[in-house]
Amino acid sequence: MLMTRLGKWPITVKVPLAVAALMITVGVIVSEQVLRRLEETQTRFLSDLSQSYLDGLSSSITPALLREDNWEVYDAIDRAKTINRGLRAIETIVTNADRSVIAASDPRVHPIGSQVETSLPINKFSFEAGANTASAMRVLSYPGRTAGIIFATFDTRHLAAERRDVLWALTISNGILTLTLALAGWFLVMRMMSPVRVLTDHLGAAQDGHADLIPSSNLSKTSGEFHLLFKSYNALVRSMRDREELAIRLAEEKRLGSLGRLASSLAHEINNPLGGLFNALSTLKSHGAVEHVRERSLGLLERGLNGIKDTVRTTLTVYRSDSQSRPLEPSDIDDLRLLVAPEAKRRSIRIEMINGLIEKMPVPATPVRQAILNLLLNAIAASPDGGTVTLTTNSTEQLEITVRDRGPGLPDWAAEVLSAAKLTPPRSEGGLGLWTTSRLIVQLSGRISIKRADPGAEIFIHIPLTRPELASAA
């Protein structure tokens, strides 16, 4: 749990923390060693000093002790205290073998004849590091018997203070060192990580669709791996831009290709009746006198010219630039049949239209028609020869359009292109029409959903109606 949370911290925090943790560990170990050595030294020093104190005192009091000469023993203790000032004896008690006091450094606390109770082990020196006192005990043996016991207590506050001072000095110096190294670590990592941050910022921007080159000022500041990395990144951005330009050029070429196809189909539409019209003309020239022939020929001419007129009108409507958005009319949907008719006829595909619109709809006509046209052409392309493509339009709260084909179904990539409505055109050359459709629907705040039918695919489009007051306000 902690490790996963630690893993989420930035490296600029983790490295100084690791340095600090390491320094604290080292500091604790070193301090512990130093203090232990100090304690050993202090204990040895104190032990030696107290032994020499006890040695001196023993030799001077033993004869007096055997005589139980209270004054002599007291005088010896008093003198020893003056001589051994460095030891800071705070209390010395001399007793006989029965632990009855012969004399003590402070007779008021330990009067002559009082008993001394102590748990000290025989002939032991005891000193706890950091304690304020140390105690020592010495049994004075006279050949064959115990002459007496010396109990001594020494003031070790100066040693405890020394130990505290050392501990403080260690803590403070280690603290300063740790802080300095952690700061240095932070600074170093910040410096080392700055190219990574530049790269991260640029990659983030690229994800949002506008990849920028890393400026050469940044590039010149780095060296080594980061320099290479920046150069590679810039190369990547350049190749991405090239690809985008290529895609735009491709779309343009495709548009021109479509235009060519349209012109050719238009010529075809016009050319088809032309043969009949010329036939009628020549019949009229040769047999114009015959009335029923003349009538039939003129009828043919009129129908043929009407067909051409229809074709020209529809084409004009499709490519009329309506800068002002015109509401969608039911006839706009009907016109679509004419537009796809040549392609449908070529493939022997039946176009089924169920136009549920009965009045003008408050949605822009041109993009809607363009979108439906693309879907129809795509459905025709997907359908097997002799198949059927169905277009259903309906209006309730919104405009609903369904295009159904009976082909093999929409491949995944095509469905993705259609529903994702990305800003850039799809990678493969196909699907440009679908991408255009998806962009148009998004611009109309519409929604595309795809359903697999058996066989084929069903594409639903829902476009919200523009409120008249909003439209007028715009």
Place this chain on the structure above:
Amino acid sequence: MASKAELSRRVVVGTGLALLLLKPARSEPTSPEPIRFGLTPVFLTSDLELLGRLQSYLQLATGLPVNLVERRTYQEITAMLISGQLDAAWICGYPYVAHRHELQLVAVPLWHQKPLYQSYVIVDKKRDAQTLADLRGDIHAFSDPDSNSGFLVTRANLAAMGLRPENFFRRSIFTYGHRNVIRAVASGLAQSGSVDGYVYDVVANLEPTLVSNIRILSASEWLGFPPIAGPKNPPDGQRLSLLKTALLDIHKIEEGRAVLAMLQLDGFASEGAQLYDTIAAKAAFVATAG
């Protein structure tokens, strides 16, 4: 130890004389025998400067080398004096009366112009005790079993009440020095002590902190000041008389007055043995009381 030193000295001197006889080439006169002057620890023996000045003065006044001899107890000094190992010694009235048939008075110090002093019983300042009788059960510090002020006076006072120190006091300790009695009471080692009034007053003057926690419970009647005594039959009468003159005239020259100033004494006087009759009476009373 002392007698050994003395012996070896004599051996050396004797050998030297023998060598002189054998080697007549030596023209220097033999160095005179030094005056051997005994001091007891009852006196302020801790002051080395005082000892040095006293020795210098005596050498100057007598024209003889002077050896100051110190021992731990009165008993040792008294024994050396009686046995003729010393020309004279500053002893106490008690040993003097005890051995008055073997000793002669040389000079008696004058304190406040009188050859008299008192014995004090001292206690802790905070104690309620009013009289010696209130000190029952104390640890009591005496100076020396042969001291008048530091033992005999209190012993006699107790005897007057029909008591003995070993029964009256829980414990008696001997410190072999009046200053030590003061230290013992000041430190709390002893709850009370018997001390030389002269020494107590001098110590109180010189070391007020030492007596700051002590008060004088009772003072005895005026008694003969510890005298300078010599053997009744001195080893060298001339040396003794030189010493006596030097002591009696001590106030006459600067070096002597410096010694007196340090001792806080006024001089020395020639006194009769009757000065110590009161002490003799106490000793007799104690001996009878048992």
